[in-house]
Amino acid sequence: MNTSQEIDAYARDIKKDIRNAVYDGCKKTSEKRYSVLASDFKDADALREMAGKIKQHTLEHLDDYLQKAEANLQKNGAHVHWAMTGEKANEIIADIMRQHNCKRMVKAKSMVSEETHLVSYLEKQGFECVETDLGEFIVQIDGDHPSHIVKPIVHKNRRDIAKSFEREGLGDYNDDPTTITRRARVYLRNKYIEADVGLTGANFVSAESGRIVLITNEGNARFCMAANRVHIAIVGIEKLVPRDRDLAIFLNLLARSGTGQQLTVYTQFIGGPKASSQPSGPEHTHVIFVDNRRSEVLASECKEILRCIRCGACLNVCPVYRQTSGHAYRSIYPGPVGAVLSPLLAGEKFPELSDLPKASSLCGACNEVCPVNIPIPDLLLRLRDKAKREGAKKGMKGTPPMGLWATLASQPGMWQAGLAAGHTMNYIPTEMIPHPAAQAWQASRKLPKFQGGEFRKWFKNRN
Amino acid sequence: MSLLHTPKNRPATKSVQLMTTCLCDAFFADVARATVEILEYLGVDIELPDGQTCCGQPAFNGGDWNASRKVVRHVIKTFKGSKPVVIPSGSCAAMIYHGAPLAFEKETDLPAVNALAGRSWELVDYIVNGLGVKQWEGTFKAKIAFHSSCHLRGSESSKAIRQLLNSINGIEIVPLDEAEQCCGFGGTFSVSFPNVSTSMGTLKVEKLLENHPDYIVSADMGCVLHLGGIIDKSNNNTPRLHVAQVLRDALKNAGKLKK
Numbered sequence: 001m002n003t004s005q006e007i008d009a010y011a012r013d014i015k016k017d018i019r020n021a022v023y024d025g026c027k028k029t030s031e032k033r034y035s036v037l038a039s040d041f042k043d044a045d046a047l048r049e050m051a052g053k054i055k056q057h058t059l060e061h062l063d064d065y066l067q068k069a070e071a072n073l074q075k076n077g078a079h080v081h082w083a084m085t086g087e088k089a090n091e092i093i094a095d096i097m098r099q100h101n102c103k104r105m106v107k108a109k110s111m112v113s114e115e116t117h118l119v120s121y122l123e124k125q126g127f128e129c130v131e132t133d134l135g136e137f138i139v140q141i142d143g144d145h146p147s148h149i150v151k152p153i154v155h156k157n158r159r160d161i162a163k164s165f166e167r168e169g170l171g172d173y174n175d176d177p178t179t180i181t182r183r184a185r186v187y188l189r190n191k192y193i194e195a196d197v198g199l200t201g202a203n204f205v206s207a208e209s210g211r212i213v214l215i216t217n218e219g220n221a222r223f224c225m226a227a228n229r230v231h232i233a234i235v236g237i238e239k240l241v242p243r244d245r246d247l248a249i250f251l252n253l254l255a256r257s258g259t260g261q262q263l264t265v266y267t268q269f270i271g272g273p274k275a276s277s278q279p280s281g282p283e284h285t286h287v288i289f290v291d292n293r294r295s296e297v298l299a300s301e302c303k304e305i306l307r308c309i310r311c312g313a314c315l316n317v318c319p320v321y322r323q324t325s326g327h328a329y330r331s332i333y334p335g336p337v338g339a340v341l342s343p344l345l346a347g348e349k350f351p352e353l354s355d356l357p358k359a360s361s362l363c364g365a366c367n368e369v370c371p372v373n374i375p376i377p378d379l380l381l382r383l384r385d386k387a388k389r390e391g392a393k394k395g396m397k398g399t400p401p402m403g404l405w406a407t408l409a410s411q412p413g414m415w416q417a418g419l420a421a422g423h424t425m426n427y428i429p430t431e432m433i434p435h436p437a438a439q440a441w442q443a444s445r446k447l448p449k450f451q452g453g454e455f456r457k458w459f460k461n462r463n
Numbered sequence: 464m465s466l467l468h469t470p471k472n473r474p475a476t477k478s479v480q481l482m483t484t485c486l487c488d489a490f491f492a493d494v495a496r497a498t499v500e501i502l503e504y505l506g507v508d509i510e511l512p513d514g515q516t517c518c519g520q521p522a523f524n525g526g527d528w529n530a531s532r533k534v535v536r537h538v539i540k541t542f543k544g545s546k547p548v549v550i551p552s553g554s555c556a557a558m559i560y561h562g563a564p565l566a567f568e569k570e571t572d573l574p575a576v577n578a579l580a581g582r583s584w585e586l587v588d589y590i591v592n593g594l595g596v597k598q599w600e601g602t603f604k605a606k607i608a609f610h611s612s613c614h615l616r617g618s619e620s621s622k623a624i625r626q627l628l629n630s631i632n633g634i635e636i637v638p639l640d641e642a643e644q645c646c647g648f649g650g651t652f653s654v655s656f657p658n659v660s661t662s663m664g665t666l667k668v669e670k671l672l673e674n675h676p677d678y679i680v681s682a683d684m685g686c687v688l689h690l691g692g693i694i695d696k697s698n699n700n701t702p703r704l705h706v707a708q709v710l711r712d713a714l715k716n717a718g719k720l721k722k
């Protein structure tokens with residue numbers, strides 16, 4: 001069907017097997033999420049609300065908590081760096097590598113490093129940089145982009161992956177998942193040993209103790225750190241929680257929401273570089289707090305989006321994401337969270353992504369599953385209003401203009417005349433109505449018979 | 464709990480204003496009629512403000528909040544007084560008690576918007592939680608697939624509707640896969656994202672028809688407009704009903720209302 005919206009066109013043209021892979025993966029994970037939460041907690045919604053409040057509180061006092069976190073990280077022996085922009089964060093990382101004479105980086109999954117395009121930056125600087133999360137590794141060898149924030153290759157099937165492995169010389173074609181995993185493991189083991197710096201993100205940082213919390217299922221973040229002299233953690237400034245004890249609620253919610261697991265296989269609490277009594281571990285720990293427009297978001301009318309703990313539940317449940325896949329969103333963060341966050345992080349390029357908030361029926365399923373209870377539909381609506389106010393055309397494409405309708409709807413006489421006149425609609429096929437909205441509707445849907453004013457007549461004349 | 468916070472302490476007197484909704488006004492006269500019939504059966508006195516038009520939702524969702532506020536201001540003018548405002552649509556009700564206050568956050572007439580929000584009810588919420596009717600009399604011998612519309616999420620209505628439907632003699636509610644998934648309507652979304660919207664709707668129709676219900680039932684004519692539009696283009700002709708029509712027909716079938 002004709003459409004003026006890019007995301008809609010993407011969904012129309014997407015290959016069937018990709019769409020099915022995305023749809024099935026999302027549905028399965030959503031169902032697991034639902035059943036594990038329902039079986040483990042009497043009132044999971046109360047937990048979500050509480051977690052949302054803790055995060056909101058943290059955001060409202062972010063300056064204090066960042067100072068506290070910095071002090072405690074330093075007390076633990078870590079170096080703390082601040083980067084206002086993504087470029088700055090990349091530069092800091094390259095500098096740290098030079099300072100410690102490092103050439104090769106192994107890297108765990110980090111969404112903020114996707115934002116800063118760290119890998120391509122480091123490669124241009126002559127460093128080697130290997131993604132060690134299996135999904136991200138496959139994305140890297142394919143020169144592709146993640147299409148989901150938790151499952152970066154939800155859009156690929158095992159045959160695609162087997163072909164990529166064959167091409168990269170990782171063995172003959174074999175699409176057995178266990179074989180694929182084993183081959184990646186063998187390859188990556190060597191990379192861990194050859195590398196001299198390990199980079200991770202952080203799922204949380206406790207302001208109270210300076211503990212960095214990392215969760216993975218593959219244990220790759222642990223390897224990235226343990227086998228190297230230098231550990232760098234790149235962290236969005238919104239990743240803080242006030243106290244260690246707050247982690248209880250977030251760790252209880254994060255894996256359940258994201259993958260339907262009670263806990264991920266590995267949960268690490270990192271208290272800084274290795275102590276002299278410890279046999280191994282990094283000698284140097286660097287933490288880079290990245291703003292990259294987060295403080296602008298914090299000052300905006302959509303600040304609640306910074307509560308996000310990147311679980312991916314809103315993507316999995318989203319009927320639009322299920323139809324489009326992540327690449328349709330043309331940004332690092334897809335799905336409901338991305339439709340809010342990406343246009344905001346785009347700064348002055350907001351107009352280019354102003355269609356993202358429109359890619360939603362506002363069904364609210366995202367809000368219902370969000371472990372930090374972000375009112376995503378409200379935020380999408382605020383961004384739609386912003387796009388309209390600022391004249392961002394991309395967002396308005398295909399939406400019928402509302403001025404005339406608003407005038408009609410605020411003048412009862414005209415409205416009732418319209419109701420009466422509308423009956424002519426019953427005599428012309430919808431195909432003939434020369435209005436783009438009517439055309440878009442009738443291509444796949446019928447309109448019922450027009451009955452304008454009939455109820456009012458009945459109401460007046462009964463008895 | 465989630466996106467909707469049904470206002471607390473709303474008035475629940477038996478004298479109400481009825482907001483017909485523009486969809487019932489234009490396309491679904493019998494739904495409005497059924498609403499009147501069941502409310503009157505319960506002894507409720509109904510005022511139908513003549514100047515009413517639409518709740519302002521299309522522009523609100525479309526992103527034109529200026530246009531939306533213009534319409535909401537008209538709604539406030541039309542629905543004067545302190546009677547409960549009863550609305551046979553989850554989404555129009557949510558527009559009044561959730562959407563409008565959002566669109567007026569920075570406006571000086573926010574108090575008037577909040578006042579209207581504080582006396583607005585989705586129909587079945589009003590019947591069950593306002594009037595305290597916990598069971599429905601009557602008979603409706605049919606298998607129904609109930610589509611719980613998205614605007615009922617987090618509100619009291621979803622529970623209330625199930626409770627009433629389940630209490631009707633003879634009714635069977637069929638189980639539904641992916642019940643939480645949207646029908647794909649979304650107002651202007653249905654025409655600005657026609658491909659995604661249609662895929663969502665087609666999938667919903669598939670799920671709703673999976674167990675061969677006699678009727679598809681919903682509390683939102685927006686969803687019904689969309690689902691019906693898709694069903695009518697196909698070879699299927701499963702009829703759709705608003706909850707109010709089921710409640711009314713149940714009374715009629717049991718001889719409690721004139722046929």
Ligand code: SF4
Pocket residue numbers: 307308309310311312313314315337366369370371372373374
């Ligand atoms: S917005 Fe909520 S549901 Fe979506 S990824 Fe973030 S925390 Fe998870």
